[in-house]
Amino acid sequence: MKEGYVEKSGETTEQDMELINRYTRRELTAEEVYTFSVVLCDNEIDRDYERFTTEALEKLAVLFVGRTGIFDHQNSSANQAARIYSCRVERPEGKTTSFGEPYARLTAKAYLPRGGVQEDLILQLDAGIKKEVSVGCSVGSVRCSVCGEEVRRGTCRHQKGKVYGGRVCHHILEEPSDAYEWSFVAVPAQREAGVIKHYLPESGKACTLTESQVCKLRGHLEDLEKRAGMGDEYRDNLRREVVRLSGILQPGIALPVMERVVQRMTLDELKAFHKAYSQKMEETFPVSPQLAGRDRSRRAEGDRSFQI
Ligand SMILES: [Zn+2]
Structure with missing residues (x-):
C-alpha cells in the first residue's frame, strides 16, 4: 500500500471534461482545468501489516469518485481543493505482490481549476513537491491472514508482523463502507503519510477523524x-x-x-x-x-x- 502518490499530469481529453463538468457550476473547457493522476492505495501489505483485497479496491474505486483532496491543512479554503472525477483499479502486467497475487492499485484522476492561487499549487504538483497523499476510508471487515478469523471478534491469537509457518501474518481489509477526504502531505516520507484506515467498531457506526484531530488525540x-x-x-x-x-x-x-x-x-x-x-x-x-x-x-x- 505504501503512500499514495501523484503520478503525472496528463492530457485532458474530452471524456475527462465530460466527467469533470458533472461537478462544476458552469461548463469548463480543457484550458480551464489542470488534471493529474494519483495512486491512492494498492493490494500490497503495508507498513502496518495490512492489505486491501482486490475486491476491496474495486469498491473503493466507486467510493472515491467525487471526493475532494485538500492541499494544505493549515491554510485550506474551499477553492484550494482538487476533486477526483474518475477512479479505477489498475493491474500492471506481470507484477505480483509479496504474497504472490497479481498486483493491483487504485488510481484516481483529479482536477483543479486553473488560475489565481491554484497556479502555485499546479506548479508544486508539476515540480513533484506535492507528491505524497494520504487517504482515509473505513472497512467493515478485518481478517487474520493465518486463521482467517475476523480480528475484531477477539478469537484470533496471531500477531501481525510475526511469521507463522514461513508466512508473515497480516490483516486483510475488506468491505470498505466509506471513503473520506484525501489530502496532500506536505513533508514526503512522513511516517503517517499514506493510507489511513478506519475500522467500524462493533456498534457498526463509523466515526471519522481528521488528520489534525488524530494528532491532537495522540x-x-x-x-x-x-x-x-x-x-x-x-x-x-x-x-x-x-x-x-x-x-x-x-x-x-x-x-x-x-x-x-x-x-x-x-x-x-x-x-x-x-x-x-x-x-x-x-x-x-x-x-x-x-x-x-x-x-x-x-x-x-x-x-x-x-x-x-
Ligand atoms: Zn489469526
Missing part, C-alpha cells in the same frame, strides 16, 4: 500517559513515606502490616495519613536549628492569642 494520550506515570510515582512515594513515618510514630504496628495497609489506601487516605503523621512528627521531635527562630515567633504569636 498528543492528549501521550500527555495522559505521562501524567499517569507521574501519578503512580507520587502515590508510591506517598506510600513509602506513610510507612516510614508509621514506623517512627507507631512502632507497635509492624512494617509489613503497614505496607499491606497502604497498598489498599486511596490517594485521599494516603494524603490524610501523611498529613496527620507529618504534624505528629513536628510535635514529637524538635524542629531543626535553622527553623528555631521562625518557630519561636510562631509560638510568640500563639502566646499572644492567649492574652485576649
Whole structure:
C-alpha cells in the first residue's frame, strides 16, 4: 500500500471534461482545468501489516469518485481543493505482490481549476513537491491472514508482523463502507503519510477523524500517559513515606502490616495519613536549628492569642 502518490499530469481529453463538468457550476473547457493522476492505495501489505483485497479496491474505486483532496491543512479554503472525477483499479502486467497475487492499485484522476492561487499549487504538483497523499476510508471487515478469523471478534491469537509457518501474518481489509477526504502531505516520507484506515467498531457506526484531530488525540494520550506515570510515582512515594513515618510514630504496628495497609489506601487516605503523621512528627521531635527562630515567633504569636 505504501503512500499514495501523484503520478503525472496528463492530457485532458474530452471524456475527462465530460466527467469533470458533472461537478462544476458552469461548463469548463480543457484550458480551464489542470488534471493529474494519483495512486491512492494498492493490494500490497503495508507498513502496518495490512492489505486491501482486490475486491476491496474495486469498491473503493466507486467510493472515491467525487471526493475532494485538500492541499494544505493549515491554510485550506474551499477553492484550494482538487476533486477526483474518475477512479479505477489498475493491474500492471506481470507484477505480483509479496504474497504472490497479481498486483493491483487504485488510481484516481483529479482536477483543479486553473488560475489565481491554484497556479502555485499546479506548479508544486508539476515540480513533484506535492507528491505524497494520504487517504482515509473505513472497512467493515478485518481478517487474520493465518486463521482467517475476523480480528475484531477477539478469537484470533496471531500477531501481525510475526511469521507463522514461513508466512508473515497480516490483516486483510475488506468491505470498505466509506471513503473520506484525501489530502496532500506536505513533508514526503512522513511516517503517517499514506493510507489511513478506519475500522467500524462493533456498534457498526463509523466515526471519522481528521488528520489534525488524530494528532491532537495522540498528543492528549501521550500527555495522559505521562501524567499517569507521574501519578503512580507520587502515590508510591506517598506510600513509602506513610510507612516510614508509621514506623517512627507507631512502632507497635509492624512494617509489613503497614505496607499491606497502604497498598489498599486511596490517594485521599494516603494524603490524610501523611498529613496527620507529618504534624505528629513536628510535635514529637524538635524542629531543626535553622527553623528555631521562625518557630519561636510562631509560638510568640500563639502566646499572644492567649492574652485576649
Ligand atoms: Zn489469526
